[in-house]
Amino acid sequence: MDLREPAVKSKNRRGCLLFLGASGYDARVVAAVLSIALASGAPRPLVDAVRVVPGLRLDIRYATARNITGRPLYAAGRCLLLPETAAALARVQARLVRSRRRLLVWDCYRPPSAQRALWKIFPHPGWVADPRTGSNHERGTAVDLTLADASGRPLLMPTDFDSFDPRARQGATRGIPREALENRERLRAAMRAEGFITIRKEWWHYDLPGARSHPILDVPL
Numbered sequence: 001m002d003l004r005e006p007a008v009k010s011k012n013r014r015g016c017l018l019f020l021g022a023s024g025y026d027a028r029v030v031a032a033v034l035s036i037a038l039a040s041g042a043p044r045p046l047v048d049a050v051r052v053v054p055g056l057r058l059d060i061r062y063a064t065a066r067n068i069t070g071r072p073l074y075a076a077g078r079c080l081l082l083p084e085t086a087a088a089l090a091r092v093q094a095r096l097v098r099s100r101r102r103l104l105v106w107d108c109y110r111p112p113s114a115q116r117a118l119w120k121i122f123p124h125p126g127w128v129a130d131p132r133t134g135s136n137h138e139r140g141t142a143v144d145l146t147l148a149d150a151s152g153r154p155l156l157m158p159t160d161f162d163s164f165d166p167r168a169r170q171g172a173t174r175g176i177p178r179e180a181l182e183n184r185e186r187l188r189a190a191m192r193a194e195g196f197i198t199i200r201k202e203w204w205h206y207d208l209p210g211a212r213s214h215p216i217l218d219v220p221l
């Protein structure tokens with residue numbers, strides 16, 4: 001991780017939309033402004049993944065006290081992602097539904113304030129991204145998730161979310177029940193088939209390729 005890499009901070013354009021709407025601009029003018037912003041590479045709005053991924057299950061841990069910090073880091077248990085991340089997740093879900101399984105999401109977009117709080121409590125590079133560099137969760141391109149059965153019950157996996165146990169590594173086998181290994185591999189195969197990439201230390205974390213080319217977004221949750 002190169003800590004010298006400058007973080008690109010930018011406000012989400014939803015704030016811009018609200019401002020324009022409140023100022024009485026015509027909807028067509030707003031749409032034109034948006035299209036110009038898109039063409040210029042400006043940050044794009046995040047989408048709510050439950051609207052894009054049919055049957056997506058949520059257990060957004062950082063909106064609760066059930067995480068490594070022991071307290072909520074943001075208010076709303078929502079899964080916001082860049083549109084292409086959500087679309088890829090929808091394709092993964094379609095694959096899994098054929099075998100009566102579902103995705104169960106633990107974390108999606110994470111505001112910079114939450115990343116700073118996480119780093120303050122657990123400043124360990126490799127597990128938590130330094131806020132100066134930024135996490136791909138702040139870019140809307142990363143997702144932490146597991147598998148559930150058709151009724152939403154989580155399937156057995158090598159560890160729980162945000163575990164620092166060696167069994168949390170991708171590819172770990174020692175001390176892991178066969179059923180958990182099979183579930184982890186089933187998740188990995190489905191995610192990779194739709195373009196997601198893995199990281200070494202966390203079996204639950206997936207990124208879109210080229211994530212660092214997207215700006216960090218500052219959207220309240």
Ligand SMILES: [Zn+2]
Nearest residue numbers: 142143144205
């Ligand atoms: Zn993650």
